[in-house]
């Protein structure tokens with residue numbers, strides 16, 4: 001389980017580079033005079049006139065149909081309370097990010113300085129023509145109810161207050177499944193709802209609609225149980241009032257079957273959980289701190305079915321499972337509202353999806369062998385890619401059946417394909433690798449731990465639960481840096497191999513080196529001397545299994561760093577060449593580049609070996625490699641030596657490894673564009689789907705290419721990933737950033753985990 005992020009890291013994350021989390025990117029060409037005259041005056045007048053004649057054409061000529069406003073006035077931001085519109089902006093940008101990555105919906109986040117209902121409503125109404133939908137967020141009750149009701153009546157685009165309905169939908173899906181596991185009937189259960197705000201009241205309403213009896217539902221606000229005897233409640237709270245005197249939470253919890261917390265963190269005790277009925281269902285959903293932590297609650301009851309709103313616990317009951325897909329479905333049929341039928345369709349879809357066999361990629365993302373429906377899987381995981389094509393079509397269908405869809409879908413198969421495409425592949429690879437790494441962290445030895453960037457990246461990886469670091473370097477220097485930068489490495493070994501206390505270990509390691517090199521001119525004395533050097537010591541730790549992987553290279557040249565690892569660990573069986581690969585995280589998915597770091601001018605045989613190494617690692621990352629052997633020539637169009645050697649390598653690969661999808665020699669634009677391939681070279685496998693793996697004729701072409709792509713498209717480059725070593729050794733580029741080092745650690749851990 002990952003630790004809570006440090007305050008500084010959270011602040012740096014938001015402040016670094018372009019501040020915030022969202023930017024606007026043009027979706028049309030804009031580089032020529034002609035482009036500009038189409039994009040703006042005079043060309044832009046044409047769509048304006050069309051829309052003036054027919055308002056609906058705004059969907060045809062502008063981004064409205066895929067643009068949602070996430071709007072808040074900052075009066076109930078997470079569980080932080082009324083912190084104002086500016087302070088709510090990080091959350092709203094965060095929602096925008098989630099809308100984009102999970103459902104490809106564009107978002108403008110809008111923070112309105114208006115806590116009075118009327119001003120807020122008028123503001124939203126005035127800006128509503130811009131948007132295809134409106135997601136109201138973090139507005140406190142009871143104002144939130146009136147705001148949503150009025151806007152729904154007065155506007156005819158989908159509007160949803162996420163904290164009310166998103167939460168109600170997800171927690172209802174979770175409740176249905178939890179009750180099934182607990183073998184309890186919804187009409188019999190006693191439910192305690194702590195909190196009587198926007199989220200709690202909406203959840204309670206849906207629970208009652210699903211069968212919970214009102215007399216069995218006890219709701220509390222900050223002043224106690226909602227009863228008919230109180231005069232400080234409002235009409236929304238009164239829906240759930242009990243005709244009795246106040247009963248404190250601690251008493252209400254006794255014998256309760258379900259606890260739903262939508263209030264604030266840390267107000268439920270272990271004793272309260274202890275006092276609940278058999279198989280208690282506890283949804284402690286306050287953010288960021290739940291009413292009781294997952295660990296505390298599961299500590300006292302083995303029979304508990306426990307959920308929180310957090311991503312670092314099993315059963316994340318959070319509206320992120322709902323709002324992206326509910327809006328996706330609503331926008332795709334151009335629904336005029338989000339109605340009860342659509343919400344119930346989402347509940348059913350989410351509840352049912354949790355019972356489906358979990359695809360391997362979801363298991364891999366969470367490093368589980370077999371996630372399956374049960375106490376720790378009452379709802380789907382947020383990274384489950386099926387959510388979009390389960391929930392959005394269900395919502396769209398319900399909109400059509402209930403008569404609020406204005407653009408009905410006819411071809412459902414095509415729609416589902418479109419949804420899958422929308423999801424893209426962009427950073428799924430990394431998300432999956434990180435999630436897997438966190439489940440099974442490995443020991444990584446850092447040969448240059450007395451460098452701030454290494455310490456920082458190692459610390460971040462340790463905090464993320466990705467690795468257990470071993471730090472090599474001058475101990476006093478490392479310790480003073482740890483102190484200076486406010487880091488903290490509990491239970492972490494810090495070793496200076498030169499120190500006398502490590503002589504015995506050094507000599508043991510030296511024997512390994514001596515054995516391997518004694519017939520190549522190395523004396524025992526020299527071997528012992530070499531082991532004072534940290535790269536030798538680190539390599540020996542990996543060789544003996546004291547560490548799982550090694551990372552070095554930030555401060556020394558590549559050849560000097562790799563030599564000790566080659567001498568002590570050596571290359572993998574059957575491997576004659578090592579090679580270096582980069583992963584470029586493009587918006588169309590990861591593209592693998594090789595060889596970018598080791599072989600200057602590979603021969604045909606070298607190219608075959610490199611291709612096989614790359615194919616293997618790409619498969620280990622659970623991506624099916626589609627390999628292009630790149631050139632300036634296409635399938636024999638020129639006879640230059642670099643074109644010929646790529647062609648020859650393809651011949652050998654086709655002959656000896658027919659199962660690998662590889663082709664060439666081919667130019668890069670053709671390799672990456674299946675349509676272009678189809679037009680000219682439809683005989684090639686790459687015409688079915690473009691390449692995701694690029695092999696270059698020389699080190700300079702590979703190295704230049706990845707750096708160009710990295711700089712010009714802002715794609716994140718991960719690497720160089722060293723291929724062909726017997727054990728995981730990864731060599732950084734001199735001057736790598738903290739982020740690049742962190743990515744390398746993640747890859748190193750994945751390398752350990754995916755070796756047989």
Ligand SMILES: NC(=O)C1=CN([C@@H]2O[C@H](COP(=O)(O)OP(=O)(O)OC[C@H]3O[C@@H](n4cnc5c(N)ncnc54)[C@H](OP(=O)(O)O)[C@@H]3O)[C@@H](O)[C@H]2O)C=CC1
Pocket residue numbers: 075076077078079080138139140141162163164167194195196197198199200220221222223261262263264265267285286287288308309317318319320
């Ligand atoms: N996991 C998820 O998906 C979601 C979680 N939430 C979380 O739910 C919480 C509430 O959000 P929201 O409904 O939007 O906010 P609101 O401001 O509308 O409601 C907050 C409610 O909590 C009550 N409350 C505060 N302190 C206590 C207490 N000590 N005991 C009992 N009740 C208390 C308030 O009481 P009073 O009425 O007396 O002021 C109020 O009814 C937040 O922590 C939020 O992060 C919200 C949406 C989704």
Ligand SMILES: CC(=O)C(=O)O
Pocket residue numbers: 077078079138162163286287309318319320
């Ligand atoms: C998850 C969410 O929307 C909230 O806590 O407010």
Ligand SMILES: [Mg+2]
Pocket residue numbers: 078137138162163
């Ligand atoms: Mg919210």
